[in-house]
Amino acid sequence: MKIYAIFVYAFLYLPIALVIFFSFNAGNYALDFQGFSTRWYAKALTNPFIMDALWFSVKVAALSAVMSTVFGTMAALALQRLSGWKRTFYDALIYVSIMVPGIVIAIATLIALVTVFKFLNPFLEVLAPLFDGQAPKLSLGFVSLVAAHSLFTMSLVVVIVRARLSGMDRTLIEASEDLYASPFRTFVQVTLPQLMPGILAAFLLSFTFSFDDFIISFFVAGPNTTLPVYIFSSIRRGITPEVNVIGTVVLVGSLILLFSAQFLSTMGKGKKRSASKDDSDDS
Amino acid sequence: MTDDIKNGAETADIEFRGVSRHFGDVIAVNNVDISIPRGGFVSFLGPSGCGKTTFLRMIAGFEQPDSGDVLLRGESVVGVPAFKRPVNMVFQHYALFPHLNVADNIGYGIKQVNRKISKKELATRVGETLEMVRLPGFQERNIWEMSGGQQQRVALARALINRPNVLLLDEPLAALDRKLRRDMQIELQNLQREVGITFVLVTHDQEEALSMSDTVCLMKEGRIVQTGSPQDLYKEPLSPYVADFVGKSNFFKGISEGAGAVKLTCGRIVEGRAPLTVELPPKSSAAVVCVRPEMIHIAAEGNKGASEHAMYFTGNIVNRIFLGENTEYVVRIDELGDVLVMSSRLSEASTGTFEPNQSVTIGWDKDATLIFADT
Numbered sequence: 125m126k127i128y129a130i131f132v133y134a135f136l137y138l139p140i141a142l143v144i145f146f147s148f149n150a151g152n153y154a155l156d157f158q159g160f161s162t163r164w165y166a167k168a169l170t171n172p173f174i175m176d177a178l179w180f181s182v183k184v185a186a187l188s189a190v191m192s193t194v195f196g197t198m199a200a201l202a203l204q205r206l207s208g209w210k211r212t213f214y215d216a217l218i219y220v221s222i223m224v225p226g227i228v229i230a231i232a233t234l235i236a237l238v239t240v241f242k243f244l245n246p247f248l249e250v251l252a253p254l255f256d257g258q259a260p261k262l263s264l265g266f267v268s269l270v271a272a273h274s275l276f277t278m279s280l281v282v283v284i285v286r287a288r289l290s291g292m293d294r295t296l297i298e299a300s301e302d303l304y305a306s307p308f309r310t311f312v313q314v315t316l317p318q319l320m321p322g323i324l325a326a327f328l329l330s331f332t333f334s335f336d337d338f339i340i341s342f343f344v345a346g347p348n349t350t351l352p353v354y355i356f357s358s359i360r361r362g363i364t365p366e367v368n369v370i371g372t373v374v375l376v377g378s379l380i381l382l383f384s385a386q387f388l389s390t391m392g393k394g395k396k397r398s399a400s401k402d403d404s405d406d407s
Numbered sequence: 408m409t410d411d412i413k414n415g416a417e418t419a420d421i422e423f424r425g426v427s428r429h430f431g432d433v434i435a436v437n438n439v440d441i442s443i444p445r446g447g448f449v450s451f452l453g454p455s456g457c458g459k460t461t462f463l464r465m466i467a468g469f470e471q472p473d474s475g476d477v478l479l480r481g482e483s484v485v486g487v488p489a490f491k492r493p494v495n496m497v498f499q500h501y502a503l504f505p506h507l508n509v510a511d512n513i514g515y516g517i518k519q520v521n522r523k524i525s526k527k528e529l530a531t532r533v534g535e536t537l538e539m540v541r542l543p544g545f546q547e548r549n550i551w552e553m554s555g556g557q558q559q560r561v562a563l564a565r566a567l568i569n570r571p572n573v574l575l576l577d578e579p580l581a582a583l584d585r586k587l588r589r590d591m592q593i594e595l596q597n598l599q600r601e602v603g604i605t606f607v608l609v610t611h612d613q614e615e616a617l618s619m620s621d622t623v624c625l626m627k628e629g630r631i632v633q634t635g636s637p638q639d640l641y642k643e644p645l646s647p648y649v650a651d652f653v654g655k656s657n658f659f660k661g662i663s664e665g666a667g668a669v670k671l672t673c674g675r676i677v678e679g680r681a682p683l684t685v686e687l688p689p690k691s692s693a694a695v696v697c698v699r700p701e702m703i704h705i706a707a708e709g710n711k712g713a714s715e716h717a718m719y720f721t722g723n724i725v726n727r728i729f730l731g732e733n734t735e736y737v738v739r740i741d742e743l744g745d746v747l748v749m750s751s752r753l754s755e756a757s758t759g760t761f762e763p764n765q766s767v768t769i770g771w772d773k774d775a776t777l778i779f780a781d782t
């Protein structure tokens with residue numbers, strides 16, 4: 125291997141290796157290694173602030189991944205039926221929304237939500253008597269964050285499911301209808317199983333995106349703290365091995381999810397390829 | 408006018424009345440009338456793009472006609488979706504469900520119709536059907552673990568298990584290699600006799616159509632140009648197009664002399680006959696003479712044999728193609744151009760084989776000469 129390639133890899137992976145290494149530090153300071161210990165793991169995993177932030181992040185990621193997967197799959201199926209300029213137009217919109225920088229999405233979502241809340245909250249005042257004088261009030265928080273993440277990850281889902289859909293053999297659907305299955309049963313019994321690897325991969329990708337996201341969460345989460353936001357604020361108070369522990373745990377978790385996504389999205393395709401390979405020889 | 412394949416059939420299994428289907432400017436199926444009786448093996452033969460698949464898909468319900476009526480067992484099915492039609496199709500590339508194993512693929516149709524069928528009964532029927540297509544014990548196999556020929560049989564089983572009125576086959580053997588194709592041709596024929604339902608097959612392979620079916624409909628540009636037994640199509644083609652598509656033919660142009668004679672462009676007069684049910688072209692109109700290569704006798708020049716025939720010419724061999732059971736010669740005749748001659752091994756036993764550039768005499772009889780109007 126060329127020497128500069130080694131440097132590139134070292135530059136990429138050495139910091140990550142250091143994070144993992146220092147997460148086992150026995151000392152009190154992040155970069156002052158005092159011997160191996162898992163005491164910071166115990167400390168981090170019992171820190172209520174960390175656990176709250178983690179739990180909040182998991183909830184947001186899970187819910188927004190479910191929403192974006194469901195609606196994204198529906199959108200992909202609908203887009204497949206469009207043709208001509210309409211299809212090009214909506215396709216372009218999807219790709220644009222993926223390419224827009226996160227910071228723009230974050231600010232835009234924040235402004236949009238605040239404007240909508242400002243508009244709606246006076247109307248909700250009317251309901252005050254129904255709630256013991258304390259009118260419900262829309263504000264930033266769990267729901268707004270889930271909504272923002274769902275919207276953004278939905279585009280990812282559409283793109284992944286669309287790719288799977290266009291690679292799917294259309295005659296399978298006709299074969300199913302030829303065998304007396306109604307369009308609905310055909311969808312459940314043939315289309316959905318064919319798309320499933322793509323849908324699962326899209327779900328996992330949405331989950332990791334939401335879980336890792338800092339920018340949108342920072343703007344839209346309101347008073348709540350997601351794990352990345354917590355890490356950011358705790359670093360300002362000085363880096364303890366606790367941060368390294370969180371980093372390591374999140375890294376391992378994300379890797380597991382990403383590898384499963386990768387595995388799922390290639391699994392189905394591999395089967396299909398080998399099915400059509402030996403078309404002409406009998407045994 | 409309806410092409411009745413067999414007279415005296417009760418209600419036809421399939422009937423097309425003036426059916427057309429366009430795709431934009433393309434007329435895929437053009438005003439087709441056909442009546443297919445129960446229990447036969449019918450092939451639709453034609454070159455690629457002549458509308459065979461569209462025709463089949465209108466029976467299955469994947470396409471609807473623009474005009475005309477499609478009837479299954481006497482009832483119009485125009486507008487009836489595919490999943491409500493009592494026909495099943497074997498797709499060209501099989502379209503087996505890759506996420507289901509062999510047994511689940513085969514049982515798919517039954518489970519849609521009868522959702523409460525017991526596991527045991529389903530397993531019995533799947534087992535029986537697998538034996539019918541000679542794949543016993545393959546229930547648990549995955550689709551991608553099977554060869555092309557085996558997948559073909561699973562596709563057949565998946566359709567036949569439903570006991571449809573009609574089985575539709577779209578170029579079912581096109582993806583198989585030659586030897587396997589031969590085996591499957593025989594198997595399909597046996598299977599059709601065994602189950603007794605109507606098989607409708609479309610193919611561009613004339614050998615496939617001629618060898619398997621009792622009736623062949625030859626298609627051209629969305630129309631059916633001739634319907635008949637394979638022998639009829641071969642021996643009594645109604646037009647040069649049929650003579651050209653079914654088997655091989657030599658065509659020579661000329662002017663009709665009336666009374667079964669044609670004056671070729673070279674000036675020689677050829678005698679022949681019109682195919683049954685076709686009129687001879689009127690005197691002085693353009694005519695085409697058709698002679699099958701296997702009806703032409705070939706002999707070394709000066710030897711007896713070929714020159715005893717009503718028509719004979721002398722020329723040089725320009726090409727020889729050895730086909731195993733037969734040998735094809737291309738003979739260049741000054742008066743006619745290049746003529747294809749087929750010589751069987753049996754006749755070669757007496758005539759010997761011929762070499763390129765050798766001078767030969769070819770000849771044929773009046774009976775072997777068909778005369779068509781040149782359109």
Ligand SMILES: Nc1ncnc2c1ncn2[C@@H]1O[C@H](COP(=O)(O)OP(=O)(O)O)[C@@H](O)[C@H]1O
Pocket residue numbers: 430433434435453454455456457458459460461462
């Ligand atoms: N879905 C379609 N859209 C547009 N044109 C089609 C479609 N299906 C068939 N055609 C056209 O109709 C003609 C007949 O096609 P097809 O029935 O597939 O012929 P074959 O099966 O004999 O090859 C062709 O010219 C083809 O291009």
Ligand SMILES: [Mg+2]
Pocket residue numbers: 459460
């Ligand atoms: Mg076709």
